Structure formats: structure tokens, C-alpha cells
């Protein structure tokens with residue numbers, strides 16, 4: 001039920017603009033991973049022209065981050081065109097998650113390498129045997145090879161891993177791999193039981209309440225180990241909530257409320273808009289309304305206030321308010337300096353790459 005909006009909350013929201021637009025671009029996938037049901041959703045793509053016009057509208061509204069989402073985004077042949085367009089009109093941060101299988105093509109990589117605002121995160125759930133058991137034979141090698149190629153072209157890269165029963169004892173190997181590949185950020189994300197096919201045996205992936213202490217201990221160890229290896233755990237601030245979430249299904253909300261609905265506009269493949277990835281309430285369809293009326297509409301305002309007042313259902317997704325769990329001044333300062341240092345080093349690497357390319361070309 002939507003809650004009444006107080007005057008002060010109305011003031012807080014007036015004149016707000018989104019930081020990000022997240023558009024579901026495809027429901028096609030080239031894998032049939034055991035812990036996921038989304039590859040069964042059919043083979044739809046969000047029409048390219050509509051994506052481009054939504055990007056224009058979102059930019060006008062103030063968004064500077066673009067989070068394409070869906071199943072395997074590189075199933076779309078026009079993916080580079082969409083990303084280039086977003087970069088060209090001024091989006092400063094474009095984040096893609098991929099299983100890595102279709103990335104390793106020289107022409108594609110050459111195009112992606114020119115998109116300066118792009119960050120590509122490849123899913124890796126464990127060492128080869130664990131990853132391939134979940135996702136299919138040969139997938140690990142191809143994903144790692146794509147990560148290497150992205151690195152050779154100085155593309156900003158990350159790894160995302162799911163914390164679940166088959167992986168929890170092996171995630172230190174992913175930290176080792178990130179360190180070896182000089183990948184600075186790893187996102188550890190708790191398994192989401194809503195991603196399973198109804199009727200699937202949840203105990204294969206999920207945990208029981210009596211395992212809470214064990215999960216907590218393992219995650220503490222992983223955080224410590226990542227620190228030793230100088231790998232940043234992007235979701236580190238959420239880790240203290242993961243054990244109760246996985247073992248008892250407790251859905252947390254950041255202590256000062258969740259700001260996702262205030263910052264992000266989520267559009268699904270049918271054009272319906274949502275306040276976040278976990279609340280599927282439709283705020284209006286982009287084929288019938290413009291983004292500005294949806295963003296400034298009552299349904300969005302009420303959902304945003306409900307999240308700020310900690311009255312939303314709560315969740316623990318990597319797309320939830322990760323910073324909202326990290327409210328200590330020193331923690332915020334540390335995360336800010338970590339990110340700035342990472343961005344700066346990527347910027348310098350790319351500049352040098354451009355100069356190297358120029359001199360190599362000039363010498364020919």
C-alpha cells in the first residue's frame with residue numbers, strides 16, 4: 001500500500017532528477033545457468049529506436065548514468081551502436097554485466113574500447129569446475145579470456161560473483177583471479193531465490209537458518225582476504241546483512257532509507273517503469289507517457305518517499321543502495337578515494353594508450 005506523503009518529503013523530492021536510467025534491452029540468452037530462470041522468458045529485444053529516444057529523454061531529465069540490463073546484452077548485434085550513442089550524447093558512466101561469451105571478438109572489442117564511459121563486469125562464480133558446473137562446459141575459459149582481452153584494450157572491467165551454496169567455499173579463488181588479472185573491483189552478490197525456476201530445489205543454492213554463523217564467518221574471511229590482495233569488494237558495505245538474508249530471508253533496508261527510487265528510473269522490456277529492480281509496481285509505460293511525467297508523477301514520488309522512510313519491502317541486490325549501507329564518514333571517504341584512484345588510473349592508462357596508438361600510427 002502506498003503511504004501518504006508528508007510536506008517535508010514533497011519538498012525533498014521537488015525538482016529532483018534521476019542519476020541513472022536502467023533499460024531492459026533483451027530477454028535473450030546464450031546460456032542456461034542452473035540458478036537462473038530468465039533465459040526461459042523468450043526472445044524479445046527492446047526496439048533500438050525507442051532505446052535511443054529514451055536515452056535522449058533521460059539525459060534531458062538529468063541522468064548521466066546508463067545501466068542496460070536484461071539477460072545477455074551482447075546477444076543484440078546493435079549493442080555497440082546503443083552504447084556509442086549513450087556515450088556520444090553525454091552519459092558519463094555506462095555499466096554492463098555480461099557472461100563474457102560473446103565479448104571476445106576483435107571488431108567488437110575495438111569499438112567498445114573507444115567508449116570511454118563504459119565499464120564491463122563479467123560474471124564468474126568460482127574456479128573453472130564450479131563455474132562450468134553451474135553455467136556449462138568451457139564457459140569459465142571463455143569468460144576469463146574476454147576479461148584478459150578487455151584488459152589488453154584498457155577497458156574498465158570488473159567481476160561479479162554470486163554467493164550461494166555451490167560457490168561460498170571457492171570465492172577466494174575469484175579474489176586471486178581478480179588480483180592476477182589486475183581487476184580492481186569484485187562485486188559479491190548474495191543469491192536471489194526469486195531468480196530460480198518455480199519448483200526447482202532451492203536447497204541446492206540456498207542456506208538454512210542454522211548456517212547463518214558459518215556464512216558470516218566465511219564472508220568476514222573473504223573481506224579480509226580481498227583487502228590483503230588489494231581487491232575492492234564493491235558490495236563490502238552490505239556484507240554484514242548477507243548471512244541473515246541468505247539463511248533466514250531477512251530483507252534489509254539501509255539505515256537511512258534507500259535512495260534507489262530517488263536516483264534511478266528502471267524500465268522493463270515491455271516499457272513499464274519501476275521504482276527499483278525489486279519493487280515491480282508499474283509507474284507508467286514509456287510507450288504511453290514521457291519520462292518526465294513518469295518521474296514527476298505521484299506513483300514515483302510515493303514510492304521514493306516510502307523507500308526513504310524505510311517502508312519499502314527491502315532487498316539485498318547489488319543494484320540496491322550499496323552506498324546507503326556505508327554511512328560512516330571514514331568509510332565514505334575510503335570508498336570515494338578508492339573509486340577516484342581507480343578512475344584516475346584508468347584515465348591515465350587510456351591517455352597513454354591513445355598516445356601510444358598515435359606514435360605507432362605516425363611511425364608507419
Ligand code: SF4
Nearest residue numbers: 029031033036071099
Ligand atoms: S544467469 Fe545470466 S547468463 Fe546465465 S542464464 Fe541467466 S541471464 Fe543467462
Ligand code: SF4
Nearest residue numbers: 258276307312314315
Ligand atoms: S526494495 Fe530494495 S532497492 Fe527497492 S527501494 Fe527497497 S531497499 Fe531499495
